[in-house]
Amino acid sequence: xxxxxxxxxxGYHVNTDDIIAAKYLNTTDEKELSSHCMETFxxxxxxxxxxxxxxxxxxxxxxxxxxxxxxxxxxxxxxxxVIAKSFARIFLRNSINIGLPVIELKEAENIKxxxxxxxxxxNGTVLNVTGGRKYSFKRYPEFxxxxxxxxxLMKWVAQKKATK
Amino acid sequence: MTLSQQIISxxxxxxxxxxxxxxxxxxxxxxxxxxxxxxxIEEFLKSGSKKVFDPRRIVLVPDHFxxxxxxxxxxxVKVLRDFSARFGVRFYELGKxxxxxxxxxxxxxxxxxxxxxxADSHTCTYGAVGAFSTGMGSTDIASAMITGKVWMKVPSxxxxxxxxxxxxYVGGKDLILYTIGKTGVDGASYxxxxxxxxVISNLPMDDRFTICNMAIEAGAKNGIIGADDITExxxxxxxxxxxxxxxxxxxxxxxxxxxxxxxSGIEPQVAAPHLPSNSGxxxxxxxxxxxxxxxxxxxxxxxxDLRRAAxxxxxxxxxxxxxxxxxxxxxxxYRQAVKEGLIEVFMSAGCIISPxxxxxxxGGHMGVLAKGETAIATTNRNFIGRMGHVESYxxxxxxxxxxxxxxxxxxxxxxxxx
Numbered sequence: 001x002x003x004x005x006x007x008x009x010x011g012y013h014v015n016t017d018d019i020i021a022a023k024y025l026n027t028t029d030e031k032e033l034s035s036h037c038m039e040t041f042x043x044x045x046x047x048x049x050x051x052x053x054x055x056x057x058x059x060x061x062x063x064x065x066x067x068x069x070x071x072x073x074x075x076x077x078x079x080x081x082v083i084a085k086s087f088a089r090i091f092l093r094n095s096i097n098i099g100l101p102v103i104e105l106k107e108a109e110n111i112k113x114x115x116x117x118x119x120x121x122x123n124g125t126v127l128n129v130t131g132g133r134k135y136s137f138k139r140y141p142e143f144x145x146x147x148x149x150x151x152x153l154m155k156w157v158a159q160k161k162a163t164k
Numbered sequence: 165m166t167l168s169q170q171i172i173s174x175x176x177x178x179x180x181x182x183x184x185x186x187x188x189x190x191x192x193x194x195x196x197x198x199x200x201x202x203x204x205i206e207e208f209l210k211s212g213s214k215k216v217f218d219p220r221r222i223v224l225v226p227d228h229f230x231x232x233x234x235x236x237x238x239x240x241v242k243v244l245r246d247f248s249a250r251f252g253v254r255f256y257e258l259g260k261x262x263x264x265x266x267x268x269x270x271x272x273x274x275x276x277x278x279x280x281x282x283a284d285s286h287t288c289t290y291g292a293v294g295a296f297s298t299g300m301g302s303t304d305i306a307s308a309m310i311t312g313k314v315w316m317k318v319p320s321x322x323x324x325x326x327x328x329x330x331x332x333y334v335g336g337k338d339l340i341l342y343t344i345g346k347t348g349v350d351g352a353s354y355x356x357x358x359x360x361x362x363v364i365s366n367l368p369m370d371d372r373f374t375i376c377n378m379a380i381e382a383g384a385k386n387g388i389i390g391a392d393d394i395t396e397x398x399x400x401x402x403x404x405x406x407x408x409x410x411x412x413x414x415x416x417x418x419x420x421x422x423x424x425x426x427x428s429g430i431e432p433q434v435a436a437p438h439l440p441s442n443s444g445x446x447x448x449x450x451x452x453x454x455x456x457x458x459x460x461x462x463x464x465x466x467x468x469d470l471r472r473a474a475x476x477x478x479x480x481x482x483x484x485x486x487x488x489x490x491x492x493x494x495x496x497x498y499r500q501a502v503k504e505g506l507i508e509v510f511m512s513a514g515c516i517i518s519p520x521x522x523x524x525x526x527g528g529h530m531g532v533l534a535k536g537e538t539a540i541a542t543t544n545r546n547f548i549g550r551m552g553h554v555e556s557y558x559x560x561x562x563x564x565x566x567x568x569x570x571x572x573x574x575x576x577x578x579x580x581x582x
Contacts (some may be wrong), residue, residue: 007223011350013439015545015547017545017547017548017549017550018547018548021549022199022228022526022527022528022550023316023525023527023528023532025199025228026233026234026236026237026240027236028202028203028206028240038178040548040549041552059350060349060353060383063349063350063383064285064545064547065284065285065526065545066191066200066283066284066285066287066299066300066301067200068200068203068283068301068303072203086350086353086504088350088353088355088383089354089383089385090285090299090300090301091400093300093301093304094300094301094303094304097301097303097304098303098306104322105366109244113366132309132530133379141186141302142314143186147315149556152303153303153304153307154210154306154307157211157307157310157311162301
């Protein structure tokens with residue numbers, strides 16, 4: 001699978017309150033949640049992003065509250081992947097569970113706002129088309145690949161049940 | 165093995181586990197609240213499952229936006245109520261419901277050596293009773309409700325060894341804010357924080373809950389304090405039928421790192437916006453004017469927290485420029501506070517008492533901040549906009565500092581009042 005889009009840059013320790021504030025958590029609707037995504041930093045973020053764009057951030061992306069509404073709101077904006085130097089663990093689990101691609105890339109800070117990126121998931125590379133650089137990222141351990149390839153945790157559980 | 169690894173190995177049917185290994189573990193308790201359960205229930209129903217793995221081991225606690233702040237919150241709680249009626253899982257109705265991480269231990273549902281997962285990041289609180297307890301998301305919880313199992317990567321651990329004599333007014337909150345100040349908000353990422361040493365051995369349960377509660381603010385998977393005599397005494401009062409569990413003592417070599425902390429130099433702490441790791445001596449922030457003080461939450465809403473706040477507020481008056489909101493974490497704590505005359509102390513001082521709720525901690529309701537306002541709070545997060553407007557400010561502290569600051573109208577060390 002390959003995907004192409006523009007980079008939207010954010011800093012480090014971006015927490016899930018930043019991604020979606022608690023006052024909007026009285027719904028589970030992905031589209032509605034997405035309309036407040038990243039509002040703390042960038043009003044109307046959901047209107048500015050194009051389908052396929054990527055979020056690029058520093059260390060510890062998604063720290064704080066366990067709200068799955070955070071990756072859901074990102075997915076709802078049409079974001080195709082989140083690239084960060086590192087992820088907080090609950091956000092990482094949630095993203096894998098709901099099928100939002102998350103890529104740990106130590107060179108994330110070299111990517112600039114607006115750079116056009118191409119991600120090749122098969123080969124584990126991020127090509128910065130604008131900057132003319134190509135980066136490799138480490139693929140997830142086999143166990144997580146299994147969940148990702150099943151299409152998320154619930155499908156993985158269903159498949160396991162079916163094969164028993 | 166670390167204490168956390170021993171509990172994981174018991175629940176994974178393995179003699180031993182090593183850090184980094186993926187395991188599937190059985191769970192003793194599964195928790196979700198009014199924000200996270202609706203998503204989990206949606207996933208559960210979508211899967212077509214006809215039953216949960218064990219209704220007695222699933223708990224739904226509507227505590228975040230309750231008493232329901234608006235129609236949509238009421239609809240969400242109804243999802244929990246209906247699910248409980250259909251599948252027989254535990255559900256706490258208003259009148260019985262309290263803040264989940266104060267309520268479940270009080271109900272005797274969290275026990276030493278248990279493996280507990282909850283769709284709430286502060287699920288790590290139950291490490292205080294010697295359980296392995298960690299926060300996850302809604303889909304994880306949906307899957308756990310069906311299978312009674314979760315997948316996990318076995319964590320390595322940092323051991324925090326506290327020694328020395330605690331200064332006056334220094335409690336669990338000050339120890340953990342100081343610790344997070346040292347480690348940083350991702351200093352324990354993916355790891356266990358195991359708390360021990362002579363200071364912890366003598367620390368009452370309520371302080372232990374506060375410490376384990378904030379392990380997530382250092383990025384940790386869980387926080388844990390090995391069960392000892394204090395834990396056993398506590399368990400006898402909340403769950404007399406609970407059987408004790410014995411883990412092997414872990415050696416320093418089982419840990420990724422051992423951190424020694426001499427507490428004798430630690431003063432009451434305050435963490436400035438916008439990270440819990442921005443902590444320092446409360447005196448450093450004296451002079452910061454406040455509009456609101458919040459005393460409560462899953463971190464500091466227990467009876468001894470209220471006693472501490474009342475010991476400062478007794479005979480004092482809340483500053484005219486400050487709203488002081490006191491939130492007993494559960495109905496049982498509320499009632500105890502009434503019995504002990506603490507509520508009288510608070511109300512005489514000019515505080516308002518809220519029903520048990522997470523409410524203002526996450527900017528939900530019951531004390532949201534306006535643009536430009538500042539609060540001191542005994543809660544756990546001071547992120548941008550956490551308690552209201554994006555341009556509002558939250559300082560974190562223990563109950564004595566919050567109470568003293570409410571009286572002065574600015575942040576201050578409790579010594580200024582007494």
